[in-house]
Amino acid sequence: MNKKIIRFLWVSFIGLLALCIGVFSAITSFMVRQNNAALNRVVDTYMEGMSTQIQRHFETMVDMRLIQVGGIVQAIPPESVTTLDQTTRERFERAAAYRGFIHLALYSIEGEAEVLYGEDVTVEDKEIFLADMNNGDKLVTLGTTAGGETMLLYGISVGYPNDVGYPMSGGQRCTALVVGLPIDQINNALSLGVDSTLIFTHIIRADGTFVVENADIASDNCYDWIRENGRNYGLEDIDDTMAELRQAVEARTEFSMVVSIGGEAGHVYCVPLPNTEWTMVTVMPRGVLDEALATLGNQRVWTALAGCSIIMLAMLAIFLVYFRFSRQQMAELDKTKQKAEHANRAKSEFLSNMSHDIRTPMNAIVGMTAIATKNIDKPDQVKDCLRKITLSSRHLLGLINDVLDMSKIESGKLTLDMELISLREVMDGIVSIVQPQISAKKQVFDIFIQDIREERVYCDGVRLNQVLINLLSNALKFTPAGGQIHVTLSQEPSPKGEGYIRTHFLVEDTGIGMSPEFQSRIFESFVREDNKRVHKIEGSGLGMAITKYIVDAMDGTIEVQSELNKGSQFHVTLDLERFEEREEEMLLPAWDILVVDDDERLCISAADALQEIGLRADWTLDGSSAIEMAERRHAEARDYHIVLLDWQMPGMDGIETARRMREKIGEDVPILIISAYDWGSIEAEARAAGVSGFLSKPLFKSTLYYGLSRFKEGAEAKNEADQEAGADYTGRRLLVAEDNELNWEIARELLAPYGFELTWAENGRICLEKFQASEPGWYDAVLMDLRMPMMDGYEATRAIRACDRPDADIPIIAMTADAFSEDIQRCIQCGMNAHAAKPLDMRELLRTLQGLMSPTANGPG
Template structure:
């Protein structure tokens, strides 16, 4: 018994000892683990904060550089445009004032060698920190600074080197312009009052350039001492010293300032073109509270675990592990969010991506349709036409992407050519159809009083304007919404003369609309409505700025009216020169016709256009009333000779109406479907319903003339590629290193009767020309980028040969290098002309006629 009691006592002692030891180990382990996790949490938060702060600083710095670069480039553009060699100083000043005002500057001054400012425009300005500003200008550097006008308004100054005569006879060393300080201060503002971070722009001595605290404290350093009087002054002084040293060396500075009352993550970087530094501060108040709450919960859990059995401890350890893992996952998610916020892209390519995909989608889709209907000649021809239109527009967009730097620097040029407004509108309608169909939207096209279908204009830029407006309308209009494109003409103002016609282009939608605040800045680069309504909408905000620039360059105007949730109307006015062409006599017999469409405006314009080509037309707005009119005329034995029938009608649609008309009048009367939608998607059903053919909206006069005559026994011969007998038999030498391009070129030119020989590079081209008899080749088509010997070298080598035709044989550049400097390079090397790829057969034949015949 004693032995058993002794063993029991020993067991009890062991259990008690083990339990106490387990408790002590558990307490120590949890205390150690708690401290360790506190350290890990703090380090992780500091790391995430540092990454977040770095990203935010980089973003603000990049935005600052963009704002400053834009204004400095505008000032430099003024110095490039305004010559200092004009006859009078007043004329120079007047020109300078005009140039800076149109670029949005409020002040203009010239700086002399002794650093005195001569104000030309605006109130007098006193600089806050003049020495580094003037020293940089003396060195020919671009510089920004801040100052204050005589009325107490803070301004930002932009200085660039410029030598203009001053009123006192001196010659300036720099041109200085200024805008209100709000131009850069807005980039530091936040929309919420409880923003997570706040920023200042300071000088090396801590004085504020831009800050919400500038009214309370003279500088950032003083604000630390005054805001935290109970903190250790030595710790603040060490922080200030480190920050000052980093600013002096223009290095980035990152630090966690641990104060008893508040902890802060500090990040500082230098700003370009200035002696300024961006200081961003992340208070840890909310984060510290979260961490402290988490630590309090962990302590309570630890105390509970100590009071329970080992199994409970295991469960708690397991639960703790899960909590820790979840915490790390959340911290990693927060870190990824912070990194994603720093990768915001505002490049022009991302802005244009949706515009590029639109014609590309049309090309891919039409290619698939043509492949599926390869035996249907009319279907394939229609697809190829739309592919060509989309390809031409896509090529224009690519040129715009490559030429964007010229647009933003004000060096964009227009290529004026004869265009058909009918073809432009039809092409745009075809391109936009895919977008409209995807959102089940209603798309209407109105034309009225078209006095000149053919005009002179830059077709690529006009397409860009139309596609930009329509794409935005589709984007910002909900599904089943309505979009309307209208075009009408009137006589141009007297100062333009009778050779011009005024064109009104209106795009109207019932989409989400815009606020008055956003409307005031819609034409600014990168402007985009900051609203939850458009968070998932693509676009970087360059579209309307570019559209405005193009319209201004064309000498036109643009006006926008919009209300939130009611829609937007954009009105563009362009005065375009009429094309001098010999118009065909568009007259048809006086047929009796019925126009059926639920759009009353379209009915009126269509009837007017039909009347102008000799047709007597009635109109009605519904299928039911159309059937009544058809039935009435049939009973009177005076049937309509042709019916134009809209596809989408209220109540009975166009196909249902067509079936009923066939029951009344039989099969003899042509019924033509009209629609702005693609005929291919409902052609089979339409044919089955008794539809004879299709005319695409908008209904221009020429569209109606050519579309109707083929259904009344007056069809024109099918269009084919006509051989030009003047060029038949001409032998050409084509230098082209790409086999597919050679195959295309040979096929196109062989169809018009010409004979081609292939040279795979410039060296082979030179050899074949040397080996030929004079006059054997009538012309050379020369690619530029080729191996062994490029087109420039081959042309120069041919021109240097001592044979009678070396100087006279036409050499035409045929290359994808299509910028103006590329054309100049070709001509300078000895080529006669330049045509850009992809190959435009009409242009190539025109050039060959010009130089051969």
């Protein structure tokens, strides 16, 4: 592999590796920051919820105690007490003790206290306390007993605003009723200070001193404790943070911050307590959370590294596999290069062979033309020259068609034109094409029909003909004189479903066969077996490649089996779409038929087909047995209704068998010759021997039905050959659009003998003008070339169809050398009725004209 490519691949891999590591690192760092931010949000939410819960719990407890104090006032209304005697004191004492209070006192407006129950207590922040009481507020504060015990005090105003308070011993009226509880009840009531919890809750005054301290703190002031821990933690902005905290406490607003608590990060959340001047400070150490976060971060980093490693390993594996594939691709490219060089050499050899193959018929054409010119006064020799020129021209045309087809295949432009065809007509056409060559080489040719369920199917008839003709042409070329060539046509259900029928075409010969090496390359382009046995056999080396391509395009298969000097077998399998419309029911009377053929397969298939149309069939393999069977039935007065005799049989052929059978059974029983050969060459001899008629192989069910129907009572025999022979086109007018004068002359000379009157138009525009200038119905058809100056055949056709004339639908037939299926489709799409390829096949052209032209008094219609 190129060193630059290898270096590029490695540099790309290392760069991609570095990029992945960098991306993973950035993602991990970003996720850690996001985790910290998310943790802070979670802790804030959690602390806020916990503080709110504790705050509400404290508020509930305070409200409950204040309600209890109010209950004392309701139990002992101030207006019901005129003097503070012993009885009243005892009532207050009982009310306080019942509610769990350990202290109860009355306070005057000036702040003088009269203790009714418990010890004397010094009120903290007495001025604030009196101000709230005198204003009718409720207040919770602290007090200290003479013994130094801190007490939680609840006070409510009793004299405000109506100056109706309890009388005091000094003759004054009290302004407030105050009760006390031990300070420890706050912790118990609020579940604060539980050792197992991570959260500690303190209550502080505005100056930072502790009201309730639920942890071992070395300082008496919360601010100093937090500041000292923050400095130990290295927080440079701790003074600013403490200023914000003090400001929030004084303003009685919530505040949250993160500081060092005991050497580790702690989350501090402050919230004011209702009905007090205090602030609740909740502290949650984040050591466990930080450890969990660190563990999670480490796990994330290791997971990211593991993921990165896995991806890197996968990339490395992919890289190595790609590297390996690249090396294989380079090796394959080298092989492809070698194949291309081999193909180029093959094409060069092919062109060399084609040059020889093309020059051979061209030499014959030129030579025979020169000979005919020199011997113009010798009709027989000129006729022989013209026959050889015709044969050479057809061979040259076949070579050109193969090259053009291969060009279409290699450019991917060969298309299929699916149409409704008759397999019987296809096989009949094949027989008519190969008959002359088979007769010339005296080869034995037979077609076998087995289990044909659908005669009419959808297929590209032209391409199917091409496949079969290619296979048969090879069989004819490579089978020596006297050899055998068989075609077998059979059908079976298709795996593609009920809408299709699987059709098999089997072409077998007893020719020279092929070597195993050549069999593996037979379907390659530009390949011919390099063997002295085939050097004198004409061919382009493209037929099998074209055949394989057509079969593949039809989603079919083609297989070959061959053995040197023993013959070859080609098997084509196609799944063809059925024609849904049912044909007319083909049934004949229950006649007894005798089938005579030396091939058992043909006898069996013919007997099966006869039974399908309602007949009873016996068969035998030779003429002698046939005569005995017919004679025995004749003696029993139950003659066969019809006898079918093969023409070519060993020992006694069909004509001799017919002659001897007539001697035994008389003239009443029709005897028909069945053969794949031309009837004309043996008709006179056969008639003289007593043969009643002829049936052409292959014996399809329809062939048998229509061939035997003429023997029904009242039926008229139809002889297509006689009809064609009697066709007369005298008076028919054709408008021929052709820009080449030589082609016009050829068309005139070929068509005029049949009675046609031809008018020449040198291009499409002149053709349109002559059509428009003629009377409606003057021309019977238009023969339209496609490639013409001024206006081509397509434009001329569209212009004629657009004319405002009753005969604008005149039959227009493309007469062109553009003979591919896409050319035919384009002709039909632009409005033409049919297509005839150059060089002209007069039989097909006459059949097309007869089918398209309307009948006239002097025509054949």
